[in-house]
Amino acid sequence: MTDRKDFISREKFMAELWRYKKGSVTRRHFLGVTGLGLATSVLGSAVPGLRRAAWAQQNIGDRVVLATWPNYHDPANFEAFTAATGAAVDVNVFGSNEEMLAKLQAGGSGWDVFVPTNYTITTYVGESLIEPLDLAKIPNYDAASYNQRFAGPGTVDGTVYAVPKNWGTTGFAVNTSQLGSLPKPTTWKEFWDITMAEFSGRTMVHDYQLTTIGNALKYYGYSFNSIDPNELADAEKLLIEAKPHLFAISSDYQPSMRSGDAWMTICWTGDGKQMNRDMPEIEYVLGKEGGELWSDFYAIPKGAPHVDAAYALINFLLDPAVNARESLFHGYPTADARVDALMPPEVLNDPILYPAQELLDALEFGAAVTLTDPNRAELMARFKSA
Amino acid sequence: MRTYAIAVYLFLYIPIGVIAIFSFNAGRHAAQFQGFSTQWYGKALSNPFVMEALQTSATVATVSAALATVAGTLAALALQGVTGRPRIIFDALIYVAVMVPGIVIGISTLIALVTLFDFLNPVLSALWPLAGAAPKLNLGTGTLIAAHGLFAMALVVIIVRARVSGMDRSLIEASADLGATPWGTFRQVTLPQIAPAILAGFLLSFTFSFDDFIIAFFVAGSETTLPIYVFSSIRRGVTPEINAIGTMVLAASLVVLIAAQAILQRGRRRET
Amino acid sequence: MAPATAWLLAMLVLPLVVVVVFSFGERAAAGGYSAAFTFENFANLGTRWAAFQNTLMLAPAGTILCLLIAYPLAYYLAIKADARWRTLLLILVIVPFWTSILIRSYAWIYLLGGQGIPKLLSTFGLGNPRLINTPFAVLTGIVYGYLPLMVFPIYVSLERLDKRLLEASADLGSPPWRSFLQVTLPLSMPGVATGCMLVFILLMGEFLIPAMLGGGKVFFVGNALVDLFLQSRNWPFGAAVAVALVVVMLVTVTLYMRLTRRWAGARDEVALM
Numbered sequence: 001m002t003d004r005k006d007f008i009s010r011e012k013f014m015a016e017l018w019r020y021k022k023g024s025v026t027r028r029h030f031l032g033v034t035g036l037g038l039a040t041s042v043l044g045s046a047v048p049g050l051r052r053a054a055w056a057q058q059n060i061g062d063r064v065v066l067a068t069w070p071n072y073h074d075p076a077n078f079e080a081f082t083a084a085t086g087a088a089v090d091v092n093v094f095g096s097n098e099e100m101l102a103k104l105q106a107g108g109s110g111w112d113v114f115v116p117t118n119y120t121i122t123t124y125v126g127e128s129l130i131e132p133l134d135l136a137k138i139p140n141y142d143a144a145s146y147n148q149r150f151a152g153p154g155t156v157d158g159t160v161y162a163v164p165k166n167w168g169t170t171g172f173a174v175n176t177s178q179l180g181s182l183p184k185p186t187t188w189k190e191f192w193d194i195t196m197a198e199f200s201g202r203t204m205v206h207d208y209q210l211t212t213i214g215n216a217l218k219y220y221g222y223s224f225n226s227i228d229p230n231e232l233a234d235a236e237k238l239l240i241e242a243k244p245h246l247f248a249i250s251s252d253y254q255p256s257m258r259s260g261d262a263w264m265t266i267c268w269t270g271d272g273k274q275m276n277r278d279m280p281e282i283e284y285v286l287g288k289e290g291g292e293l294w295s296d297f298y299a300i301p302k303g304a305p306h307v308d309a310a311y312a313l314i315n316f317l318l319d320p321a322v323n324a325r326e327s328l329f330h331g332y333p334t335a336d337a338r339v340d341a342l343m344p345p346e347v348l349n350d351p352i353l354y355p356a357q358e359l360l361d362a363l364e365f366g367a368a369v370t371l372t373d374p375n376r377a378e379l380m381a382r383f384k385s386a
Numbered sequence: 387m388r389t390y391a392i393a394v395y396l397f398l399y400i401p402i403g404v405i406a407i408f409s410f411n412a413g414r415h416a417a418q419f420q421g422f423s424t425q426w427y428g429k430a431l432s433n434p435f436v437m438e439a440l441q442t443s444a445t446v447a448t449v450s451a452a453l454a455t456v457a458g459t460l461a462a463l464a465l466q467g468v469t470g471r472p473r474i475i476f477d478a479l480i481y482v483a484v485m486v487p488g489i490v491i492g493i494s495t496l497i498a499l500v501t502l503f504d505f506l507n508p509v510l511s512a513l514w515p516l517a518g519a520a521p522k523l524n525l526g527t528g529t530l531i532a533a534h535g536l537f538a539m540a541l542v543v544i545i546v547r548a549r550v551s552g553m554d555r556s557l558i559e560a561s562a563d564l565g566a567t568p569w570g571t572f573r574q575v576t577l578p579q580i581a582p583a584i585l586a587g588f589l590l591s592f593t594f595s596f597d598d599f600i601i602a603f604f605v606a607g608s609e610t611t612l613p614i615y616v617f618s619s620i621r622r623g624v625t626p627e628i629n630a631i632g633t634m635v636l637a638a639s640l641v642v643l644i645a646a647q648a649i650l651q652r653g654r655r656r657e658t
Numbered sequence: 659m660a661p662a663t664a665w666l667l668a669m670l671v672l673p674l675v676v677v678v679v680f681s682f683g684e685r686a687a688a689g690g691y692s693a694a695f696t697f698e699n700f701a702n703l704g705t706r707w708a709a710f711q712n713t714l715m716l717a718p719a720g721t722i723l724c725l726l727i728a729y730p731l732a733y734y735l736a737i738k739a740d741a742r743w744r745t746l747l748l749i750l751v752i753v754p755f756w757t758s759i760l761i762r763s764y765a766w767i768y769l770l771g772g773q774g775i776p777k778l779l780s781t782f783g784l785g786n787p788r789l790i791n792t793p794f795a796v797l798t799g800i801v802y803g804y805l806p807l808m809v810f811p812i813y814v815s816l817e818r819l820d821k822r823l824l825e826a827s828a829d830l831g832s833p834p835w836r837s838f839l840q841v842t843l844p845l846s847m848p849g850v851a852t853g854c855m856l857v858f859i860l861l862m863g864e865f866l867i868p869a870m871l872g873g874g875k876v877f878f879v880g881n882a883l884v885d886l887f888l889q890s891r892n893w894p895f896g897a898a899v900a901v902a903l904v905v906v907m908l909v910t911v912t913l914y915m916r917l918t919r920r921w922a923g924a925r926d927e928v929a930l931m
Binding site: 387388390391394395397398399400401402404405408457458460461464465468476478479480481482483484485486487488489490491493494495497498502532533535536539541543544545548549551553579582583585586589590593596597599600612613616617628629631632633635636639640643644647650651 | 659661662663665666668669670671672673674675676677680727730731733734735738739742743745746747748749750751752753754755756757758759760761762764765766768769802805806807810811813814815817818848849851852855856859860862863865866879880883884887888893896897900903904907908911
């Protein structure tokens with residue numbers, strides 16, 4: 001983890017925190033050393049995220065429940081939040097947007113803040129499961145500094161329901177040492193063709209209709225989000241034909257790619273980065289025809305039990321300094337220019353995290369309609385049971 | 387025979403060995419060994435989410451298994467005297483409790499409880515004598531214990547009953563004839579006879595709850611159990627941190643077991 | 659019995675009512691449930707026939723395999739093992755399950771994958787078979803995952819066996835296999851019946867082992883249910899599949915219990931003679 005000079009190092013912070021928790025140092029010592037002390041004083045300006053939010057100095061309760069994705073936050077930031085506000089962050093982690101939606105639809109989640117992906121937000125709004133945001137309570141959200149392409153889906157019919165967290169892409173990862181004399185594939189057409197020939201028994205696709213059907217549609221140059229019955233029929237033909245050649249249908253591809261059992265897989269940014277960092281022969285490719293671009297958001301569900309704490313937490317996490325520490329921790333880029341200004345150049349120049357503009361231009365956001373389209377769901381079931 | 391037993395234990399423990407080896411992996415992945423390190427033990431112990439999840443899981447598993455064992459054993463014993471329609475209905479319910487797949491029981495329990503709580507909470511607060519202090523029914527460890535315990539109880543009833551069905555009734559009658567109180571008979575005659583079944587039922591119940599993901603996912607409210615934490619981590623890469631937790635839980639249980647065994651042995655030797 | 663009944667009513671009957679009501683409903687536009695009365699979900703059950711077929715083949719196969727491997731172990735533990743170590747050995751059967759099932763599956767993915775057993779075999783010149791993501795891998799995972807559930811009930815029923823019976827039988831000149839067939843086996847039948855039923859029932863709803871060790875290419879009813887409830891969120895159809903599954907199980911288990919009871923009953927008389 002890169003330590004930036006403008007905030008206390010993560011290791012030192014954690015060490016101090018443990019000393020404080022064990023009781024070997026006083027709260028005053030802890031707050032002083034970590035710079036958090038100033039935040040709790042009236043003049044507080046050292047802790048980013050809290051300085052302009054005067055109302056956050058009020059009592060916001062002792063806890064806030066966050067539903068999010070795994071490995072998507074720096075725990076040290078939560079500890080800082082708790083030390084400054086007294087509210088402990090209770091983290092619930094999820095595997096997919098559909099799971100999150102299923103749980104909110106069933107009720108009784110008890111969440112205060114959750115992290116939906118772009119294509120689900122209109123559904124949450126339609127089902128009245130999401131609260132409109134009062135931006136006055138999130139002074140750290142500066143719309144002007146955000147890339148509108150990524151921030152846009154948070155606004156539905158002119159109302160802001162969600163503010164952007166991080167973004168990424170869905171491409172494929174290929175173990176180039178297994179290619180032999182083949183050129184490195186750069187398109188989805190090549191992805192499927194190699195799967196059914198040279199890489200037979202070595203390719204993985206997600207256990208997820210959006211990306212697996214979407215990228216099969218890309219083979220024919222159709223939209224990633226198509227629900228046209230004829231186009232879906234083409235995709236189904238390709239999938240059924242490819243199935244005997246697949247190593248697995250699973251969204252958990254890192255272990256098999258790393259062990260060398262699988263040579264190619266549909267892949268998200270973060271996984272592509274992690275595999276490439278440890279094994280440079282595994283390269284991350286964005287298909288030239290396009291594919292998925294996604295953006296995650298912070299939002300507050302209807303009936304959140306601790307609304308004040310929810311706003312305080314979102315505001316805290318959107319402070320550029322805090323957000324930069326988050327981004328350095330989990331490795332996903334933000335859409336906030338103020339955060340980019342704090343990031344080291346080697347991160348900003350990484351082609352996996354920040355792909356070339358012409359590749360980005362070809363990508364599509366997942367569409368809400370694909371989530372609820374019964375034909376896509378049934379196609380996936382037929383593919384898996386074939 | 388012994389060789390066979392050793393072979394089966396090897397089958398059971400070789401994967402555990404793999405887990406333990408990878409917990410010392412310097413790299414961050416569960417399937418690629420990149421050198422020796424104990425860093426993941428430090429990380430696991432200092433990760434508040436993991437430690438909290440572990441604590442929740444241990445509590446839920448212990449309490450639900452204990453409740454299920456008591457209720458299940460009592461039911462299995464009481465069932466001996468029940469015949470006719472009540473017996474058929476009770477039997478059917480017990481089997482259905484094991485038959486409904488976890489995902490279905492999870493989501494339907496959640497919906498049933500949310501509906502029930504929405505109805506009960508206003509009633510509770512209206513009836514509560516002190517204004518504003520009425521307890522609010524919510525999803526959490528309580529509902530999780532109730533849901534895990536249900537499946538576990540059915541398991542205990544089925545296992546204990548298999549034992550009870552072969553039990554020698556004449557001993558119980560003899561004990562009663564000799565003037566023993568029902569409690570005395572239970573403690574001195576029945577209990578020793580069914581003890582292995584009770585132990586088996588408790589262990590299976592505990593294990594089920596400690597390892598269950600899908601029911602907990604729905605009914606745990608905003609609580610996180612260890613399996614929920616581990617399962618959700620799939621999408622963004624499981625680190626050897628989870629191996630370290632598994633290895634620690636295992637090592638701790640083995641130490642406790644061996645210590646208990648040693649104490650028992652010494653106690654026995656003194657007796658003889 | 660009263661607490662057990664109350665528990666069953668609150669935590670089982672209530673949710674079951676929800677499932678049955680749902681199974682006649684309609685999928686809401688954005689997923690979930692919307693109230694209706696239709697038989698359409700049941701009419702569509704045919705689209706999941708392949709999943710039922712797979713499950714009805716692999717679940718009995720897994721159960722029988724489990725039984726064959728578990729019985730000798732349970733026998734050893736209950737009869738041959740030193741009484742002082744018995745409980746410890748029994749608990750050791752279940753201790754591996756206190757790690758996480760996900761991590762155990764990873765261990766198997768590694769063992770069955772290219773770096774594990776196939777590599778070992780190929781260094782001995784025994785070929786390099788593909789093991790992971792095959793029905794074989796799924797069966798291995800099933801046996802591994804369900805062994806304690808089979809061992810425990812059999813152990814419990816064998817443990818009460820009076821060893822003097824076996825000695826008496828031997829004194830009377832009966833060969834060991836005959837005392838096994840006439841004394842031990844009949845006595846363990848309730849345990850065998852219980853173990854088989856538990857393993858079979860739970861296997862019918864299994865989804866994780868096929869997903870992880872079968873590479874998602876072996877599709878059980880459990881996988882269909884998880885997809886319907888958590889991915890496409892077609893809850894009414896999911897509820898209908900669940901109702902169908904429970905009905906299939908109830909029929910199978912009832913038939914099975916009739917058969918075993920008749921068989922065990924006949925045997926019991928032999929044993930009592």
